[in-house]
Amino acid sequence: MKMKKLFGKLFSFFKEKKKEKQNKKLITQKFDNMQTYGIGGTEVPMDASEALTEIAQNKSLLVEKLTEEAPFKPEIVEGLTSIDDVFNHFRPSVDVDFEDSEGNSKEEKLSFKGLADFGIEGITAQSNFLKDLSNQKEQFLKIVKQLKSNKLLRKAIETQETKEAMLNTIYALIKEIEEA
Numbered sequence: 001m002k003m004k005k006l007f008g009k010l011f012s013f014f015k016e017k018k019k020e021k022q023n024k025k026l027i028t029q030k031f032d033n034m035q036t037y038g039i040g041g042t043e044v045p046m047d048a049s050e051a052l053t054e055i056a057q058n059k060s061l062l063v064e065k066l067t068e069e070a071p072f073k074p075e076i077v078e079g080l081t082s083i084d085d086v087f088n089h090f091r092p093s094v095d096v097d098f099e100d101s102e103g104n105s106k107e108e109k110l111s112f113k114g115l116a117d118f119g120i121e122g123i124t125a126q127s128n129f130l131k132d133l134s135n136q137k138e139q140f141l142k143i144v145k146q147l148k149s150n151k152l153l154r155k156a157i158e159t160q161e162t163k164e165a166m167l168n169t170i171y172a173l174i175k176e177i178e179e180a
Contacts (some may be wrong), residue, residue, distance in 0.1 A: 068094055087113055099131040 080086050093111040099108065108127050116122045124130040146153055157163045 083115060096127075098127070100129075 005064050076082060077089060080089055091111070093109055095109050098106045098108065108129060110117075110123060110126050112118060112122075114122075117126070124134050147157075155162075156166050
């Protein structure tokens with residue numbers, strides 16, 4: 001009886017080992033059949049390696065419309081090894097029409113000599129119109145800050161009478177500054 005139990009245990013042990021071996025083989029096959037993925041989830045099928053080559057980790061590919069008008073015949077430009085070279089070659093620029101609060105239109109040309117020129121500071125530095133708007137925004141933010149923190153000023157503009165008196169004083173100061 002003990003021998004029967006022992007053989008039964010050995011049989012089930014070997015049966016389990018065989019199942020584990022088959023499972024490992026299945027997992028290995030499934031893993032080998034999986035597609036490889038690069039950074040950003042880009043699928044790179046193994047069988048298409050001749051048609052498509054992966055860009056090395058330390059390289060960049062820049063594909064962008066850097067001219068306002070599309071060329072009649074697209075050209076491939078070789079030998080541009082840095083972003084500065086690309087900007088020097090294409091010299092991207094754009095004409096922009098700005099409209100002020102009164103509806104007047106003002107045209108300015110924005111040129112881009114590097115990636116930093118595409119940011120808020122880079123574009124604002126090139127445009128007098130945007131510089132004026134930025135200064136106006138800063139002034140409005142200072143006024144809002146004063147209104148939130150200055151109790152005397154808030155109290156002065158609570159009623160219509162004190163608000164009008166305050167505005168008249170401000171207009172008189174503006175007039176005095178303009179005359180000086």
